[in-house]
Amino acid sequence: MSTNSTQPLFVGIDGGGSKCRSIIVDESNRILGTGVSGPANPMNDYETAISSIVESVELALDDAKLDRSLMPDLIAGAGLAGVNFSSGRDKMLAWSHPFAEFHLTTDLHTACIGAHKGSDGAVMIVGTGSIGISVKGEDHFILGGHGFLQGDMGSGAWFGLQAVRLALSSADQLSPPTKMLDILLDRFSISHHLGIMEVMANKPARNFAQLARVVFQAAEEGDEVALQVIEEGAGYLSRLALRLLDQSPKRFSMVGGLAPIVLPFMDKRVQQTVETTLEEPEVGAVYFAREHYAAK
Amino acid sequence: MSTNSTQPLFVGIDGGGSKCRSIIVDESNRILGTGVSGPANPMNDYETAISSIVESVELALDDAKLDRSLMPDLIAGAGLAGVNFSSGRDKMLAWSHPFAEFHLTTDLHTACIGAHKGSDGAVMIVGTGSIGISVKGEDHFILGGHGFLQGDMGSGAWFGLQAVRLALSSADQLSPPTKMLDILLDRFSISHHLGIMEVMANKPARNFAQLARVVFQAAEEGDEVALQVIEEGAGYLSRLALRLLDQSPKRFSMVGGLAPIVLPFMDKRVQQTVETTLEEPEVGAVYFAREHYAAK
Structure with missing residues (x-):
């Protein structure tokens, strides 16, 4: 499909210990395409994480019938596992990413943004791992999520x-x-x-x-x-x-x-x-990208 | 020191999850030298295991003031962690070892042989991991030792x-x-x-x-x-x-x-x-080598 090049394209990325999902939306929030690849926890394995992120976005571009050469035009928001720790976060922030912009937060935060459609609230993730967050503005209260070996009970x-x-x-x-x-x-x-x-x-x-x-x-x-x-x-x-x-x-x-x-x-x-989630975490990542893009 | 080249030299090797010990003894069981290197569990990491084994034997040769070129003359007995599982054992049996002979069994078995100075008995290892064995002739009754993640409680x-x-x-x-x-x-x-x-x-x-x-x-x-x-x-x-x-x-x-x-x-x-151990596991590995060398 063709896109209006004056309007920005957003990609939301949700990367966890098992897989990485990307979703591409246009300025008016229409979903253009989605992609899924492998694990994307930079604290476990940085090389795998960045290649999973790129692959899932490439697949989302393919799915949207957009050329992969559009990658440098994308405004990316990513919620990744492991970036709540400085060693994981520092690696990702040092990444020479292939996007126009790359706005990074935790997978927990984007799950929370998605679940409550952009407003404050709390979520608990019970997937491969287990962790919880309550968000009030800039204040993130996080519990659990200490990793497979050392914590993540009930996951x-x-x-x-x-x-x-x-x-x-x-x-x-x-x-x-x-x-x-x-x-x-x-x-x-x-x-x-x-x-x-x-x-x-x-x-x-x-x-x-x-x-x-x-x-x-x-x-x-x-x-x-x-x-x-x-x-x-x-x-x-x-x-x-x-x-x-x-x-x-x-x-x-x-x-x-x-x-x-x-x-x-x-x-x-x-x-x-417990209330139903309103949107997926990768949509939360789009909200996050949009918020930080708009903030410029 | 000089050795009588008509008499065989034995090396006993005890390889576990944390380190690998070797001991070189002569025909009359005199200890000539010892060496210690890194982890030697072929199921965790085969390449590390074989390099730890070679390194600990080289250090034992050095300690015995023997030339490293004597390696191909040594009758080796090795008790290694991880070879109670076919994937660990198969890798080690396929190894083009640098010794005259290489007699392989579990670290548990050589610990048991050492503890009871060659006679039957039972031992429990409580080190990095935990595992137990009772040996009666060819019969090995083994309990525990399922690995860090999945077992080895009390280790x-x-x-x-x-x-x-x-x-x-x-x-x-x-x-x-x-x-x-x-x-x-x-x-x-x-x-x-x-x-x-x-x-x-x-x-x-x-x-x-x-x-x-x-x-x-x-x-x-x-x-x-x-x-x-x-x-x-x-x-x-x-x-x-x-x-x-x-x-x-x-x-x-x-x-x-x-x-x-x-x-x-x-x-x-x-x-x-519980009774005191009579000899170290690496001495048990020498007994094991001697028994299988003598059996020829």
């Missing part, structure tokens, strides 16, 4: 890891028996529990996140060990959500693939308060 | 990870306050808890193992959260040890840097049964 990766961990220790009769062992053996088409360990050894968070549903499947079949894991994970997420609600945000939403799955196990006050 | 890396995890969640007031937070902030000379996360993000197991003593230090100061972590870790290790003792091994020993630290918190029966 997809955390649930998947518990499934693997408890299946392995139950096979050694060092923890109570659990159906999660049989489900994992079935899933990997293997007969010995050490095969699970070999498959999952040194795998990143997103591979564990793919196993989160193993816990919920076993729990549905009445597995006590799985039910206890859900209680522990959902309990942590409830405490996190309630601390966000203590900030009296205008609105509160939950985003991420595991959010609807874990919500029924969470504190009743959280269930009663 | 140094596990204790260090709990310290970081609980310090971070307590800073967010999502778990009870703990002195481990202050100890870690002090240790890293930082003022904000997210600095702990940045320092430890994506670090391997051995870096977490260096923080294990943080838990025991806090517990000594009466920290309830730390005491609970010790109870959980030592409880798991006790269950593992008692399952090994169910096999009625001739002797039972514990090895690894954390073993003496965690033992006082373990089940009384374990404390009453």
Whole structure:
């Protein structure tokens, strides 16, 4: 399609531990195209992050039937995982980006902007990782999100890891028996529990996140060990959500693939308060770009 | 020094997740030299493992005042972490090793051979990782050792990870306050808890193992959260040890840097049964090489 070259084009980028989504919109907020690529957390892997960002924008340009040579004309807004830490942020700010402008914030912030269509509020992300934010103007109150190894309880990766961990220790009769062992053996088409360990050894968070549903499947079949894991994970997420609600945000939403799955196990006050997200995080990134472009 | 070229020289190699030790002995078991290098777990990183093995043997030759050109004359026995899994073992067996002979088994097996001076028995390793074995002839009964992420409860890396995890969640007031937070902030000379996360993000197991003593230090100061972590870790290790003792091994020993630290918190029966190790794991690797050399 052809575009009016006097009007700016915006691209919103949402980059997380598993994938990177881009959306291209015109001045009047019409969606022209979208693109999805791989992981874009610069703290985990800077090279992968920047190539995922470029690839997702290229795919969005393709999808919009726009030439890739338009990249230098785009006003980009990006919400990325890992840039809440100086080491992640510094790397991204030093990037010789290929856009006209590149406005950077956290994936958490753009998710929040998107969820509440530009107005203040709070969100909790429960996807590969888990983290929460309450935004009031310039004030960002952030909880959790300490990473796969060290935190992110109740996240997809955390649930998947518990499934693997408890299946392995139950096979050694060092923890109570659990159906999660049989489900994992079935899933990997293997007969010995050490095969699970070999498959999952040194795998990143997103591979564990793919196993989160193993816990919920076993729990549905009445597995006590799985039910206890859900209680522990959902309990942590409830405490996190309630601390966000203590900030009296205008609105509160939950985003991420595991959010609807874990919500029924969470504190009743959280269930009663949560509101639907109004827009996607990548649209939030467009709002962010627009705000900073307009601010010039 | 000069050696009698008609008599074989043996090298025993003990390779784990943090370091690789080699010892060179002559036919009459006199220790000629020792060498220590970096990590040697081929399942984590094959290239690092083989270069650590070669380096530690070179250093042992240097220490013995033997020329490095004698490497091709050595009868090597190696006990390595990770070779209990086919992917680790296959890589090592395919290695074009620089020795006259290379006899491979697990680090667990050579630790057991060493601890009981060549006779059958059981050992539990509590170092960077945790794992147990009971050996009766060809029969190896192994428990635990599922890796930093997925298992190895009660190990140094596990204790260090709990310290970081609980310090971070307590800073967010999502778990009870703990002195481990202050100890870690002090240790890293930082003022904000997210600095702990940045320092430890994506670090391997051995870096977490260096923080294990943080838990025991806090517990000594009466920290309830730390005491609970010790109870959980030592409880798991006790269950593992008692399952090994169910096999009625001739002797039972514990090895690894954390073993003496965690033992006082373990089940009384374990404390009453544990016997001192008679030789180091690398000496066990020499026994193993000697047995398979003699078997020819």
